[in-house]
Amino acid sequence: MDASPPEERAGGIVTVLAAAGIVAALMQTIVVPFIGEMPRILGTTASNASWVVTATLLAGAVFIPVTGRLGDLYGKQRMLLVCTVPLILGSVVCALADSVIPMIVGRGLQGMGMGIVSLGISALRDLLPPRRLGPSIALMSSSMGVGGALGMPLAAAVAEYASWRVLFWGSAVLSLLITLLIWRRVPPTPPQTTGRLDLVGAVGLGVGLVCLLLGVSKGADWGWGSGTILGLLVTAVVVLLVWGWWELRSGDPLVDLRVTARPQVLLTNVASILVGFAMYAQSLIVMQLLQLPEATGYGLGQSMLAAGLWMAPGGLMMMAVSPLGAKLSAARGPKTTLLAGSLVIALGYGSSMVLLGSTWGMLIIVAIVNGGVGLAYGAMPALIMGAVPRSETAAANGFNTLMRSIGTTVSAAVIGVVLSQLTIRMGEYTLPSENGFRVGMLIGCAAAFLGALVTLALPSGRPGSPTGPAASDGPGEPAEQPVKALT
Known part of the structure; x- marks a missing residue:
């Protein structure tokens, strides 16, 4: 057993879980820069190659709620270790793939491990003293943005200067390292409920x-x-x-719908869909604008690697604002933080009406939007855990993560339709028009603003941590204290 002082041990737990979240997020974005090359690499059609992305999305959506429930039943540390297994296996399968079928299988396995983030956030409630919980949840929530931001330029650099297989071998090594760190640094967490899957x-x-x-x-x-x-x-x-x-x-x-129907949980999940929509819309639009040729009059002519680097500060912004969001939640409650985050996202989209047209303008837009996402994503788990019993923490957080995923999927579909309908012709090519990108930005702004309106409808509560009275295990029962080893 680790003999470190409690504060040092708590810091190590947070660091390991945040690193695990970053690695899980890397899995989602590492194929994006070379998805256009997949048909050639795997000897298949573009339509079949698109399943390399879709398989991860679908597997994550299916398994995140299941792993959350299993975490409540059998312990979150145990399920965190279980989730790393498909990450390792999937990475190895992808690295060895020479056709589209094994690549899709490997990407599906990687998607099965996406429950790490919601499990990690839930584990914090069991393992940390209350004073550490708010900032740690915010940091853990931001890990998805950091992983996504780092994954794009990293994958682009490797795709440009080395073999694409290096990406997956690197993913396997990182996943194995995370497995060892979770095993060594994250204490076992007891089951929080009884029953069966x-x-x-x-x-x-x-x-x-x-x-x-x-x-x-x-x-x-x-x-x-x-x-x-x-x-x-x-x-x-x-x-x-x-x-x-x-x-x-x-x-x-699997999901207690009566608990999910509580106003605080229901409205937080609705806001999560809208914020997830808004978060993803700008990444789709900005990445394309950065890489379109300057001859269009609005494209910025950046290489794949340069475009990823211009977007990378957005993920770092998410991590930078997470401590501010935690302080705001402690002072005014997570409802205020979610409202502020939604409004900042809307402001970022609004600024695009004057900032489109330069790389620095794109950087500012991405930084503002992702700063808002960092505030909002840090507040959501606190709102969820403040309204559900400890026995359903992981399942409820998994369901909330699923709501965000639904938001990003709908965003991809809606923005894709807008950009495919509002186009221009350049020689033999049909490209999204500048007006299409502006309409897409306005849709993202509207989604964020709707998220703010939904947040206003949340029940007002006193500032506090997710271990307060709202998170009790039943009527009149106080929330359990964190494990004694860390208090």
């Missing part, structure tokens, strides 16, 4: 989410009016309605 609920939610996200993400490629897309969306609605009915009847539900 709701297998029927897990399968039902998985089928419903796959149909929904597949329909939304592939609508532009397959045709929104096609029988396949309409069938997927109708099936998603039917399956999710039946799933909801089952969860309400189950004695051990």
